Amino acid sequence: MTAEQRLRLALWLQEAEKQNTKVLNDFMVERGPIRCRDGNEGEYLADFVRVERKLYPLPRRSFEWWRDSMRISPCSKRSEC
Numbered sequence: 001m002t003a004e005q006r007l008r009l010a011l012w013l014q015e016a017e018k019q020n021t022k023v024l025n026d027f028m029v030e031r032g033p034i035r036c037r038d039g040n041e042g043e044y045l046a047d048f049v050r051v052e053r054k055l056y057p058l059p060r061r062s063f064e065w066w067r068d069s070m071r072i073s074p075c076s077k078r079s080e081c
Contacts (some may be wrong), residue, residue, distance in 0.1 A: 032047075033047035034046040
């Protein structure tokens, strides 16, 4: 498998996990926690716990530094960058 194929697979798996998590969440909202057992008699429980998050404002200087660091200068040749 090439590096590009591995990257594409990693991106696909990441998106698949997001979608699966959303579907599991919907099931749990309707039916409650989900339990399952594997072949070794290990038991797994899936249950989402609501977490309250606090957001704090970013100081202006930090925001300006972040914004400026994200800018990419256009280059016609690689040696000019």
